Amino acid sequence: MAVNPPRPSLPSLNGLRAFESAARLxxxxxxxxxxxxxxxxxAQHVKALEGWCGGALFVRHAQGVSLSSLGQQVLPEFIAAFDGISAASQRLRSLAAPNSLNIATLPSVAQLLLAEWLPDLRVALPEARISVTAMETPPNLSREPFDLSIFFGAAAEDKGAILLAGPDHLVPVCAPTLAQGVSDFHELMALPHISDQFWPDDWARWAQAAFPDQNYSGTGPSYSLYSVAVREAVNGGGVLMGHQTLVAPLLARGDLVPVLPVKVPLELNLILWRNPVLAQSGLLDQLIAQIRELAMRG
Known part of the structure; x- marks a missing residue:
């Protein structure tokens, strides 16, 4: 009679992934x-994994959890393992569909800049299928299936970072007709002030730097999408505290104009990051080169 006892099973992949993510983050x-x-x-996945291995991976306390000694010892191996799985998966995707290029970026960048650039990108790269995903925080390009990301950052010194524009400046902008007759701070305060909820302190920051001897008292509507705030400014609904990098195309066309010629610099640059684990791609290189050229035009 053959001997075929049941073999011990490995823990679930979901449990391993839950532990690695919770421990790393x-x-x-x-x-x-x-x-x-x-x-x-x-928590349930981690508990099941702890049951399988017979030891506690986390110490539970009122403020949350912290890694146990056992968890600390094995975490580097799990990070390396999931980094390897992610890198292999992303290389598989890029090799299987080399013409599909995925960009992650801020909603404001997607709607105000990439929407302007896409027609030129289609002409320059007719074989590319470019997708854009808008999100508020940068993705982890080593783990998430994006070829590149475009976000604001303090510098462009880290691996894979390419400076597109910067430093950014705050400048109040509005429709040309609304700007007529506004020549000083008090006249500016009398107009509706449009603000963006992603950057709620822009108006106060600009006023403090540009007119430190004045008290800012502006009021007006606030929007959760910067592109909506920009559109309302174009429509004459008030003065927007513009991020020059984002409103540059509208300023160039004359859809918006500076209300007062006072710009306040920010420690923000528009930066492109390339996925560090993808296979080499000439098409992706061309896309990045085209984006850099379009960004330089302003």
Missing amino acids: GGFKQAAAELNVSAGAV
């Missing part, structure tokens, strides 16, 4: 956001 809630599941699901 510092908590179950952070892992839940990255993995697109609930914090309770992460």
